[in-house]
Amino acid sequence: MIAILSDVHANLEALTAVIRDMSGRKITRIFFLGDIIGYGPNPVEVLEFLQKFEFCLMGNHDRAVLTGPPKKFNPVAKEAVEWTRKQIHPSYVRLKWLRPWVYRKRLEWWRFLLQMKPIRKEGDWVFCHDHPIQPGSDKYVHKLEVAQTVLDGLPDIRAFFIGHSHVPMMFTYKERIVPEEGTLYPIDQRLIVNVGSVGQPRDRDARACYVLLDERGIQFIRVPYDIRRTQQKIRQAGLPQLLAQRLEEGK
Numbered sequence: 001m002i003a004i005l006s007d008v009h010a011n012l013e014a015l016t017a018v019i020r021d022m023s024g025r026k027i028t029r030i031f032f033l034g035d036i037i038g039y040g041p042n043p044v045e046v047l048e049f050l051q052k053f054e055f056c057l058m059g060n061h062d063r064a065v066l067t068g069p070p071k072k073f074n075p076v077a078k079e080a081v082e083w084t085r086k087q088i089h090p091s092y093v094r095l096k097w098l099r100p101w102v103y104r105k106r107l108e109w110w111r112f113l114l115q116m117k118p119i120r121k122e123g124d125w126v127f128c129h130d131h132p133i134q135p136g137s138d139k140y141v142h143k144l145e146v147a148q149t150v151l152d153g154l155p156d157i158r159a160f161f162i163g164h165s166h167v168p169m170m171f172t173y174k175e176r177i178v179p180e181e182g183t184l185y186p187i188d189q190r191l192i193v194n195v196g197s198v199g200q201p202r203d204r205d206a207r208a209c210y211v212l213l214d215e216r217g218i219q220f221i222r223v224p225y226d227i228r229r230t231q232q233k234i235r236q237a238g239l240p241q242l243l244a245q246r247l248e249e250g251k
């Protein structure tokens, strides 16, 4: 069984709750679809953990931390990106001759982020953070018309797995489906599956979301976690308060 996670956004409590949930299942592979960091208060711990996954794709917030926030980011996202850069960028280590291990660790995280790719193909499956035809463009596949252009554009692909919107969703060529928690959806037609977000869900359900995939089909899993603890850390870190508030509202 494969577990597919996306958009952890440096939320360690949500990630550990999902890992705990996965430990009771027969999972042999774990894929990550991007946005390891940005928004949340534990970029270092989450980066350390996700390096163990089979692959991690590049999300727009991962890229923003590497390059600096793009103009189109809102002020809250920009502030979170700048804060995250300070936690992991090698050049923010003062007196690096005194603490070479800190500098080496930051170099390791930075190199890990740099090597991430925006898309991956496995047989007739495609995994991508945002838009499978324009990976890395930050474009959303959120409407049926857009989903149809993706299905038309890559006719050899049977199933697409994406993240980015933080809203669990599925598209066939004919319909947009809001998935139910725990329901098994067979892959009996071409599909686009948005796996939702572990660390900042936006479908008005505050619980962490991830997807299980095996020969029988796809299942969306929701996992409660200690939101209060994450909110407390966000406030202590001096990150924007809105980031703490939105977690409990699931938006």
Ligand SMILES: [Fe+2]
Pocket: 007, 009, 034, 035, 059, 061, 164, 165, 166
């Ligand atoms: Fe994201």
